[in-house]
Amino acid sequence: MGRVTDLAAFSALLTDEGQALLTALRDYTPSQELAVASRLRREHPADLVTAAIAQARLRQRAVAKFGEQDAHRMYFTPGGVEQSTRRPVAEHRAAAFARLGVRSVADLCGGIGGDAIALARAGIRVLAVDRDPLTAEAARANAAALGLADLIEVRCTDVTEVDTSPYDAVFVDPARRGGRGRVFDPEAYSPPLSWAIDAARKAPHAALKIAPGIPHETIPPEAEAEWVSDGGDVKEAVLWFGTRPGTITATLLPGPHTLTGRGLPNPPVRPVGRFLYEPDGAVIRAHLVAEVAEEIGGGLVDETIAYITADEPRPTPYATAYEITDELPFSLKKLKALLREREVGTLTVKKRGSAVEPEELRRKLKPKGPNAATVFLTRVAGAPTMLLGRPVR
Numbered sequence: 001m002g003r004v005t006d007l008a009a010f011s012a013l014l015t016d017e018g019q020a021l022l023t024a025l026r027d028y029t030p031s032q033e034l035a036v037a038s039r040l041r042r043e044h045p046a047d048l049v050t051a052a053i054a055q056a057r058l059r060q061r062a063v064a065k066f067g068e069q070d071a072h073r074m075y076f077t078p079g080g081v082e083q084s085t086r087r088p089v090a091e092h093r094a095a096a097f098a099r100l101g102v103r104s105v106a107d108l109c110g111g112i113g114g115d116a117i118a119l120a121r122a123g124i125r126v127l128a129v130d131r132d133p134l135t136a137e138a139a140r141a142n143a144a145a146l147g148l149a150d151l152i153e154v155r156c157t158d159v160t161e162v163d164t165s166p167y168d169a170v171f172v173d174p175a176r177r178g179g180r181g182r183v184f185d186p187e188a189y190s191p192p193l194s195w196a197i198d199a200a201r202k203a204p205h206a207a208l209k210i211a212p213g214i215p216h217e218t219i220p221p222e223a224e225a226e227w228v229s230d231g232g233d234v235k236e237a238v239l240w241f242g243t244r245p246g247t248i249t250a251t252l253l254p255g256p257h258t259l260t261g262r263g264l265p266n267p268p269v270r271p272v273g274r275f276l277y278e279p280d281g282a283v284i285r286a287h288l289v290a291e292v293a294e295e296i297g298g299g300l301v302d303e304t305i306a307y308i309t310a311d312e313p314r315p316t317p318y319a320t321a322y323e324i325t326d327e328l329p330f331s332l333k334k335l336k337a338l339l340r341e342r343e344v345g346t347l348t349v350k351k352r353g354s355a356v357e358p359e360e361l362r363r364k365l366k367p368k369g370p371n372a373a374t375v376f377l378t379r380v381a382g383a384p385t386m387l388l389g390r391p392v393r
């Protein structure tokens with residue numbers, strides 16, 4: 001990324017001819033690619049057609065994160081789509097900054113601008129910094145394409161070179177991918193987490209985006225930690241500085257629904273009741289299962305497993321409720337017989353604390369019939385157990 005030829009190809013996309021090509025390619029499907037490419041190459045420079053097709057493909061991939069409207073106006077690099085914050089998550093964070101009274105943010109590691117765009121749309125002035133020239137160009141083009149150029153200044157430099165003192169807040173979203181995939185050690189992030197924490201401590205307010213799997217021991221005492229999920233998938237954890245030290249929250253989007261930790265001890269283990277609740281991943285990562293168990297009036301099926309059980313159906317945004325019809329010790333034969341008896345053809349397999357592979361299980365069971373059910377493979381008070389049920393509507 002960032003080679004002169006890439007930059008030239010990118011700039012060509014911003015010309016009238018490049019724009020016309022991007023418009024023509026908006027709804028193309030990969031199966032048409034060869035035919036479309038050879039047709040377009042008759043009228044346009046081959047390099048430009050190649051760049052436009054690559055960009056059109058990236059835009060299609062970006063729809064899931066940014067929505068149809070924005071994705072087809074924005075510009076991406078392959079890494080930039082992958083690493084950018086999806087719109088609902090970025091908007092949630094931007095709203096939190098706005099509530100803190102923040103008017104300007106130094107977005108250190110701005111990427112193609114996923115966060116910068118949401119911040120600017122919340123009325124916040126942004127300095128978006130990225131050391132990769134092509135990524136910075138894409139961020140600049142995105143600010144212009146979305147009418148936010150007045151609020152977003154893009155600077156192509158190393159974050160360590162930036163004086164953040166003129167800004168109300170700092171946001172750091174370090175690169176967490178190395179040459180060989182995801183990086184798990186926070187000191188191997190670029191920039192390293194310790195650098196980001198130092199930068200955060202110098203600012204009145206700060207947020208650092210980190211991997212959701214980060215061990216809780218790594219959280220500095222003065223930080224507030226928030227785990228965020230969107231549509232049930234855990235997306236990120238964020239360390240907030242200048243807010244509520246030691247507080248742990250889980251935020252579920254859309255909503256938002258935010259659960260705040262109260263330092264509750266582990267919930268009691270109890271026999272499986274009529275209902276089983278599967279907490280959202282953000283709740284589990286934030287270690288807030290006890291808070292949800294208390295809300296539901298339930299206990300755990302096993303002290304090491306994050307399934308809550310209760311006798312009453314209590315609606316909560318923080319867990320999905322299932323009505324349990326059967327509880328039996330783990331046995332493929334028994335499960336097969338039970339599914340046959342219930343005429344279950346559509347089986348959802350969920351597991352916690354079991355080594356069984358759901359796909360393999362489904363293959364072995366070959367369920368047939370008009371009914372649907374969910375089977376939980378788990379441990380109940382230490383014993384491998386199967387719970388059959390269905391979601392509570």
Ligand SMILES: C[S@@+](CC[C@H](N)C(=O)[O-])C[C@H]1O[C@@H](n2cnc3c(N)ncnc32)[C@H](O)[C@@H]1O
Pocket residue numbers: 080083084085086108109110111112113114115116129130131132135157158159160173174175176190191
């Ligand atoms: C996870 S991405 C940021 C994504 C961004 N928040 C978004 O939503 O689009 C991290 C970015 O940090 C940049 N980066 C990594 N180390 C850097 C450094 N030391 N200085 C400046 N940029 C850096 C990378 O080029 C990459 O674009």
